[in-house]
Ligand SMILES: NC(=O)c1ccc[n+]([C@@H]2O[C@H](COP(=O)([O-])OP(=O)(O)OC[C@H]3O[C@@H](n4cnc5c(N)ncnc54)[C@H](O)[C@@H]3O)[C@@H](O)[C@H]2O)c1
């Protein structure tokens with residue numbers, strides 16, 4: 443089983459490779475320098491996924507980029523559903539980085555009657571009661587949760603019911619979910635508390 | 643050396659403990675159930691930091707809460723500097739969760755002349771050229787970076803010069819830093835690309 447951190451590093455390698463000249467041949471040492479890790483770590487990470495370089499020479503940038511794009515499933519677009527169109531949800535909605543990396547937000551949900559029916563960035567906010575039907579019709583596989591913590595579990599269950607298989611959760615709470623669902627938590631407090639642990 | 647993930651779990655245990663009755667005695671199994679992990683994982687995590695429970699009985703909630711608060715350095719307030727008062731920075735600025743968990747934002751920096759001097763949430767936006775002096779005067783040890791990617795390295799260097807020792811970086815870029823600085827990246831694209839890896 444590949445550790446999550448190796449998959450995350452793959453995404454960082456890809457970002458570095460995208461800035462380089464396509465036809466260049468790159469050594470694992472050079473790639474390691476670009477992202478601030480070691481030569482051995484690069485080779486170990488890539489070895490999880492197959493044989494890529496020409497032994498003794500290195501990797502062709504274009505080829506390695508194509509391979510990592512395929513491995514990360516980025517050779518297609520993943521439509522995203524966002525639940526909770528509040529301050530954080532609205533910042534994510536207008537963030538160009540999502541669409542640019544192939545994760546365009548395509549459906550919006552909220553449970554505030556004052557917001558349902560309003561249009562934001564060309565999308566009509568729908569009632570979160572309709573999450574299962576709408577995500578299933580739109581064949582959406584990824585959800586982002588930016589609701590208050592107490593609503594996150596219910597919204598997760600609704601997304602799963604509609605066929606969503608991956609969730610990025612910003613609400614600071616533990617979500618119970620079946621193992622088939624891949625859940626990533628982005629937890630501001632936990633990140634800050636890890637910092638204070640080291641600084642104390 | 644304690645793995646980062648164990649420290650992050652400690653912060654999640656603390657959040658669960660805060661919701662419980664203080665004088666309760668809790669078994670590691672019960673604590674594990676609350677956060678969706680295993681009994682063995684709870685004991686292994688806590689063992690990194692010392693002896694806490696009464697063997698055969700469990701942990702007293704009040705005592706364990708106090709211990710974890712001390713271990714994470716949360717028995718004090720950590721003033722935070724925020725650089726880049728744009729869409730994401732502004733959402734973080736009004737987010738009550740930061741102040742509530744003991745990380746109040748106390749200084750704001752930006753390099754946009756139209757923003758410098760403006761007041762947001764009672765704080766005057768200062769020029770990012772003054773970062774080293776201001777964070778040093780205010781004895782700020784934690785910085786949050788919500789600038790564009792191309793400004794993040796420069797801002798990091800300015801924060802380090804002012805004595806900041808921990809940084810939470812939201813800009814999607816690799817930051818080169820001395821090992822004494824503790825840096826946590828919150829990278830939306832990497833999180834989403836980890837999801838697409840599993841869903842493909
Ligand atoms: N704002 C930040 O900077 C920030 C930072 C870190 C984490 N968070 C977390 O992100 C979440 C959102 O924060 P915010 O500041 O945007 O809050 P907010 O109150 O501005 O927005 C929350 C939105 O969720 C909606 N909502 C509530 N229940 C819902 C449901 N069942 N289905 C769909 N929508 C529902 C609300 O109507 C509202 O529009 C919170 O859990 C918060 O702890 C926020």
Ligand SMILES: NC(=O)c1ccc[n+]([C@@H]2O[C@H](COP(=O)([O-])OP(=O)(O)OC[C@H]3O[C@@H](n4cnc5c(N)ncnc54)[C@H](O)[C@@H]3O)[C@@H](O)[C@H]2O)c1
Nearest residue numbers: 533534537726727728729730752753754770789790793813
């Ligand atoms: N908006 C989001 O939802 C989101 C999500 C994930 C990541 N990010 C990342 O967070 C960062 C901020 O995104 P945003 O959407 O808020 O962008 P934004 O353009 O709205 O805000 C950026 C702010 O940084 C300021 N700035 C530029 N150079 C600076 C410097 N040297 N010192 C201090 N301030 C400086 C700008 O004047 C502006 O106010 C970006 O790196 C972005 O990739 C944003």
